Amino acid sequence: MLQSLYSFSIFQFDLNAFLNAAGSDPFTAMVILFVNGGWIILVVFLFWMLRTLWLDLVQSKAAAKKEWVMLEIDIPRTSEQTVRAVENIFSNLAGAHSSVGWTDTWIHGESQASISIEIASIEGRVSFFVHSLSSLRDLIEASIYAQYPDAEIREAEDYTKNVPINYPDEEWDLWGTEMTNVQPDPYPLRTYPEFEDKVSGELKDPIAVLLENFSRLGKGEQAWYQIVMLPTDQKDFRKRAEKVINKLKGTEVKPKPSVLTQVIELPIQAAQDVMSVALGSSGSAPKKEEKKNDPPRMMMLSPGERYVLEAVERKESKIGFMCKIRFLYIAKKTVMKKSKAVQPFIGAIKQMNTFNMQALKPDLKRTGMSSNLWWFKARRNNTRKSKLIRAYRGRSSWVGLSPFQLSGEELATLWHFPILLQVRAPQLRRVEAKKAEPPANIPFA
Structure with missing residues (x-):
């Protein structure tokens, strides 16, 4: 009887033979399992x-043919632009999104081009960089000049090529990590409007402390901060956001049945209808449960819950990117001191965290260096170091953790040109004088 339960029209599986073979000859049991359908798993794999x-x-192959460019940006000392100008830049950069079809993906190897925005401190000299395809250079420069007409943008060498990428190394060492989101990405971070003083209206620059600490690095020390952005059509993100919004509202949304479910349920429903007619119960419709006149959940939300709901809806309405955040502190072993760069970086990022919405934290389980590893700690940490710096240098959007959505407002809070009246970092790169065309009526000797 038990054997007949496992007899199908395609596979005749002898359960008793399998159980007997498993006890006496495991290899024969594996062959029986493979022949009677196990090969399907292998084919799928x-x-x-x-x-x-x-x-x-x-x-x-497609990536090897692409040309990339590294742009270094200096902002004039007299610039009065705020963080909102950088948010406008990101809104313009969303125009880099392009729809990639099946043929382009699987035959030509095309994929959505990423844009990497970076801050690097090389022995205390702090600079802002944008790394992208050469074909996007005009878009990037136009977006920056539209907000900062007096900025200087020039092509620069890749600063990541001046240090080794294989660890352990005799002279150099590094500590690094990727930052991961604590909550689902529809929940927003604390953004720059919340850093404005409500009385004076003055914005307290959230990355001023980061730039100040970066400028304090000495000879043989480097700190790298990178956000890799992937432009997106935001369809998937909006679906995720709608689920969170409905959950916060207390709205029940019934999932739409799939085609397979409908095909399976159709004969069952037909059989039920036939039985109802045969038993003469077609005229008696099932009673519907009376709905309770409970007040809508929206009326029961606390001020804090309502604030979270409004914040999620605000993020859903804004242009955004799928992002990865990396941080590396690299130094010669003779001068390396993690407390000079690691703790200040994490502290600066924590300014954007909230307990009731979103927070960023260093990932020490998969990508970051961790002292809590039990087995082969040194070897595993060195492997992570090599993998992380290679991903940083390659501006990879897929190595490491999965990317998550950040709005232009969140990105502008995490990465923006300094408000120079508040940032006094002595080695911050900036334009000392404003450039202008000479007067048309200037006399010539």
Whole structure:
């Protein structure tokens, strides 16, 4: 009887033979399992592996043909622009989004181009960088000049190529991590409007402390801060946001049944209808449960819950990017001191965290250096170091943790040109004098 339960029209699986073989000869049991349907799992796995390898191959070939550019940006000392100007820049950069079809993805290896915004301190000299495809250079420069007409933008060498990428190294060491979101990404971070003084209206620059500490690094020390942005059409993000909004509102949304579910339920429903007619119960409709006249949940929200709901809806309405955040502190072993860069960076990021919405924290489980590893701690940390610095240098949007959504407002809070009246970092790169065209009527000798 038990054996007949496992007899199908395609596979005849002898359960008793399998159980007997498993006890006496495990290899024979594996063969029986493989022959009677186990090969399907192997085929699916091989298909997935070949699919991944093919995509990696064609995208690697396509990436090797692309030309990239590193732009260094200096802002005039007299600039009076605020963080909102940088948010406008990010809104313009969203124009880099392009729809990639199936043929472009799987045949030509095309993918959405990323833009990397960075702050680097090389022995205390702090600079702002943007790394992107050469084809996006005009878009980036136009977006910056529209908000900062007197800025200086020039092509620069990649600063990441001046340190080793294989660890352990005899002379250099590093500490690094990726930052991960604590809550689902529809929940927003604390953003720059909340850093404005309600009385004076003055904005307390949230990254001033970061730039100040970066400028204090000495000879043989470097700190790198990177946000890799992927422009997106935001369809998937809006679906995630709607789920969070409905949850906060207490709105029940019934999932739409799939085609497969409808096909399965159709004969069952037909059989139920036939039975109802045969038993003469077609005229008696099932009684519907009376709905309780409870007040809407929206009326029951506390001020804090209402604030969170409004913040999520505000983020959903804004242009955003899928992002990855990385931080590296690299120094010669003779001068390395993590407390000079690591704790100040994490402290600066924590300014944007809130307990009732979103927070960023260093990931020490998969990407960051951790002292809590039990087995082969030194080897595993060195592997993470090499992998992380390679991902940083390659401006990779897929190595490491999965990217998460940040709005232009959040990005502008995390990365923006300094408000120079508040930032006194002595080695911050800036334009000391304003450039202008000479007067048309200037006399010539």
